[in-house]
Amino acid sequence: MGAIKLGGEIKTAIVDLLRYHWALLLFLFAALCATVFSVDCRQSMHVQLSLLPGLIAYVVITTFADTKNRLRIASFALSIIVFFTVVYIAPQVITTRMDNPVAQLKLLGNALFVAPNDILVFSVVAPLALGATWASGWWLRALTAVYLLLMLVISVNMQSRQAVLLLLLGLVIVIALMRPRWAIPALLAGCAFCVVIDGLLDWHLIHKIFLFPRTYVWHAAWTMFTDSPLTGQGPGLFKDIYFTFLAKAGYVLGDLSDRRGMLWAHSLYLEQLAERGILGFIALLSVLGVSIYKVGCLLRGAVSESMRSMLAGVFSALVVFAVAGVAETTLSRIWVTIFLLVLSALSVASVRLSQRNSSEFLD
Numbered sequence: 575m576g577a578i579k580l581g582g583e584i585k586t587a588i589v590d591l592l593r594y595h596w597a598l599l600l601f602l603f604a605a606l607c608a609t610v611f612s613v614d615c616r617q618s619m620h621v622q623l624s625l626l627p628g629l630i631a632y633v634v635i636t637t638f639a640d641t642k643n644r645l646r647i648a649s650f651a652l653s654i655i656v657f658f659t660v661v662y663i664a665p666q667v668i669t670t671r672m673d674n675p676v677a678q679l680k681l682l683g684n685a686l687f688v689a690p691n692d693i694l695v696f697s698v699v700a701p702l703a704l705g706a707t708w709a710s711g712w713w714l715r716a717l718t719a720v721y722l723l724l725m726l727v728i729s730v731n732m733q734s735r736q737a738v739l740l741l742l743l744g745l746v747i748v749i750a751l752m753r754p755r756w757a758i759p760a761l762l763a764g765c766a767f768c769v770v771i772d773g774l775l776d777w778h779l780i781h782k783i784f785l786f787p788r789t790y791v792w793h794a795a796w797t798m799f800t801d802s803p804l805t806g807q808g809p810g811l812f813k814d815i816y817f818t819f820l821a822k823a824g825y826v827l828g829d830l831s832d833r834r835g836m837l838w839a840h841s842l843y844l845e846q847l848a849e850r851g852i853l854g855f856i857a858l859l860s861v862l863g864v865s866i867y868k869v870g871c872l873l874r875g876a877v878s879e880s881m882r883s884m885l886a887g888v889f890s891a892l893v894v895f896a897v898a899g900v901a902e903t904t905l906s907r908i909w910v911t912i913f914l915l916v917l918s919a920l921s922v923a924s925v926r927l928s929q930r931n932s933s934e935f936l937d
Contacts, residue, residue, distance in 0.1 A: 594922050597860040598632065598915070604857035605809065608850035612808025613815075621810030624908045628915035635919035636926070645923055646706055646884055652916065653703035653721075656695065660724050691902045693737040695909050696725040698891050698898070698917075701744035705887015708752060709880040726764070730771045736902055738768055740894045747890040751873065752883055788832070788840050790825050791816075795839040797823040798848035806851035810906055813837045838906055842899030861914065865921035866892045872928055888920045 592599075605622055612618035639645040700722055707718045722745065729737040742764045750757035797819045798807050807815060816836045820827065827833055839845040846855045869889045876882045895903075895917060903910050 594636075594926060597857075597864045598918060601857040601861050604850055604854040608805045608809050608854050611802075611805040612811065614808055614811055617814075618808040618810055621906065624906070624911050625915075627908065628912040631912060632915040632919040635916065636922050639920070639923035640927065640930075642878075642881055642884075642927065645920070645927060646880070648923070649702050649884055649887060649920060650706040652913075653699055653706060653718075656699045657703075657721055660696070660721065660728065663728070688907070690732045690734050691736060692907065692909065693729050693732045693734045694740065694898050694902060695913070696729055697737050697740035697744055697894050698913050700725055700741050701748045701890035701894065702887045704745055704748045705883045705885070705890065708748070708883030708887075723767070726768060727771055730768055736898060740898055742768070743897070744890045744894040747893060748883070748886045751886040751889070788836075790820065790823070790830060791836050791840050792844050793823045793825070794820040794836075795841065795844040795848040799844070799851065802851060804851045805853060806847065806849045809849050812839055812845060812849055812906075838904035840904075841901055842903045842905070842910070845904055861918050862892065862896045865918045866896065868925050869921050872924055875928070885924060888917065888924065892917050892921070 602625075605625065609615060609618040609622055635648050639648045703718050703721060707714045722741075725741060726738065729741055742761060745764065746757050746761045749760045794816055795812065798812070798815065801807070801819070801822075813835060817827065839848055843855065843858070846858050850857075866889065869885055869892065873882065873885045873889060876885055891913075895913060905911050905914075
């Protein structure tokens with residue numbers, strides 16, 4: 575009898591693993607294949623170590639967040655971590671003229687921010703913070719409002735076009751899901767605030783909007799993909815083979831406006847194709863697509879104000895993360911891998927909660 579019971583428990587565990595975590599398993603399988611067939615297997619293995627913090631966070635969240643309050647705590651914890659980062663760097667960033675953001679960012683000495691577009695982490699966290707505190711007390715909502723305004727100021731001063739636009743997009747999505755009539759006024763107010771801040775900083779951000787995109791970098795990434803379409807060149811190898819495939823794509827380095835070596839493809843999806851092939855690309859789309867779809871379905875059925883706002887925050891963060899990948903982000907940045915898996919974990923935890931305790935979505 576004991577053996578039969580144990581066999582039943584193992585079967586149930588396997589079914590649950592495949593039912594809730596198949597997208598993550600596919601993502602890990604694609605990463606394994608890309609590493610095994612990498613042109614530099616050892617380096618690709620080293621790069622994959624950045625997945626470990628995200629995997630640990632995934633396991634913790636999917637195990638811990640089995641009630642509405644615990645799910646809110648998990649969502650809010652991310653905001654708290656980034657909140658202290660914002661408070662720490664805000665004085666130096668706000669009081670420093672970022673004429674050269676790349677050089678001056680290094681002076682901050684913050685491991686989280688290596689390139690100006692690492693500020694995109696604010697864009698992902700902002701809707702989570704808003705959703706987690708929407709139904710809270712007035713003092714917490716006021717603190718969140720100050721927190722979000724600081725994020726906007728830092729993003730404008732860092733001259734990150736995407737960070738500013740996506741931060742506004744994320745906040746507006748949450749507001750539109752909770753109070754549709756407030757969405758347009760909130761968007762206009764946010765845009766006006768950013769214009770005023772940028773004006774005080776000599777319009778650096780406005781001038782950057784008209785810069786030409788890095789199409790040649792994307793073309794080099796596409797050439798890497800066509801050279802090895804199934805499993806790609808290998809995780810983390812884009813920077814090492816960039817110049818080789820830039821030439822294969824038909825570009826002459828001396829004719830380009832930016833002759834620097836590129837550490838990543840400046841497109842998460844093209845990076846997946848280049849480094850992990852079509853298998854890695856499908857796996858990434860599965861993780862993001864399934865998470866967005868499931869949270870969106872839960873939103874339609876949630877009645878509780880606090881649950882709706884929390885789900886709206888997770889949904890908005892997922893959308894912002896997915897859009898940010900079109901022209902930026904890279905799995906070589908540890909915050910990207912962590913948030914990819916954390917947002918997926920919040921989605922899985924929400925689905926499991928809805929199926930095991932539907933009353934949490936009604937009360």
